[in-house]
């Protein structure tokens with residue numbers, strides 16, 4: 473774990489730091505802005521960080537999706553793109569790599585994660601069926617609903633409590649799931665939708681014990697188990713660190729074992745795979761594969777490219793191999809933990825335990841004097857930008873939208889501001905700057921007055937809503 477911390481804590485004994493297992497070959501300059509420039513930029517953006525221009529951002533923690541830095545090997549691989557319409561060399565390389573690291577027999581490439589979600593939802597859900605899962609993800613649930621399914625959350629209760637330190641807050645509550653199957657009948661269940669790690673719960677992992685038990689339960693009732701493998705490498709690292717019996721196993725082996733308990737998976741390559749675009753769906757079942765392979769030509773592209781260029785598939789195959797290296801994943805998650813520890817030591821309220829890809833600041837406790845309809849998480853994101861040019865994202869009442877029946881705001885339990893760390897992009901010094909910026913606005917928190925919404929689009933309002941500061 474982050475040893476640099478010792479310095480911060482004023483301790484001198486036995487320091488053995490570790491550092492990233494890479495060095496920097498090419499740099500991308502970023503803009504340092506003045507307070508006046510930031511004041512103007514955030515006002516022009518209606519105090520919504522989604523509406524900021526990236527050129528006005530100093531440290532961009534909006535998302536870890538498609539924002540990874542590729543390695544020299546991946547860039548070299550781009551030159552090996554075989555841009556044939558059918559049967560590209562790079563497809564077979566990718567297929568072999570996914571089979572080797574994720575175990576599934578049949579691969580269908582897609583343009584990104586939601587393309588894969590679309591295909592598997594359409595192929596595996598019948599109108600009126602139920603899809604139980606460990607907390608929803610925005611695009612996943614929407615595709616399941618559009619295929620006629622009804623998503624039911626069966627995650628353990630601990631996941632909904634930002635202060636509960638359960639080591640595997642992504643676990644499925646097996647009793648909740650079994651009750652659901654018994655009440656509705658197994659034929660009413662499309663499949664179990666398991667995600668590792670769980671983004672909306674704060675990047676929380678699922679244990680090996682849980683997936684094993686889940687496999688048994690699914691077998692007992694003849695229900696399929698499909699995995700959202702988007703951050704499954706990060707999940708595997710947490711198993712290595714926290715679960716009995718896995719401390720000496722390589723992350724690559726843990727990933728394979730976990731996948732072996734599931735019937736198939738979909739993937740957003742924009743996360744774990746260290747590329748800027750791409751995805752796939754992979755399954756063991758021949759008939760389902762046949763359906764997916766047929767559907768992909770309608771929506772994505774031929775089944776040997778699915779919306780990706782040959783060079784994209786090559787970069788992805790290399791990215792997969794790099795992503796399962798223990799040294800890499802330790803540094804990736806270590807950086808997130810490092811930032812989390814700094815904030816925790818300063819008693820800044822964040823979701824615990826710190827997850828794999830982001831810090832979620834608990835804006836309800838941060839701005840205890842601001843009621844939810846003054847948009848505390850949105851305020852925090854705007855203040856962070858004003859202070860230091862850092863871009864974060866609101867995950868609270870704005871993201872939750874309005875209740876379609878009453879027209880009132882939905883007031884979610886979790887009112888969070890997300891600081892998402894891109895892979896291999898920023899250094900520990902950037903994390904220090906981020907932590908100090910959060911601390912600085914925390915020290916001045918009592919002065920915050922909140923925001924009022926002055927423009928509200930009908931769909932997914934958090935992307936385009938505009939605000940003004942309250943006097």
Ligand SMILES: *Cc1c(COP(=O)(O)O)cnc(C)c1O
Nearest residue numbers: 584585586609611700702740742
């Ligand atoms: C990002 C993401 C998706 C959707 O993938 P895209 O590549 O953005 O289309 C699905 N599931 C999870 C858990 C994700 O984080």
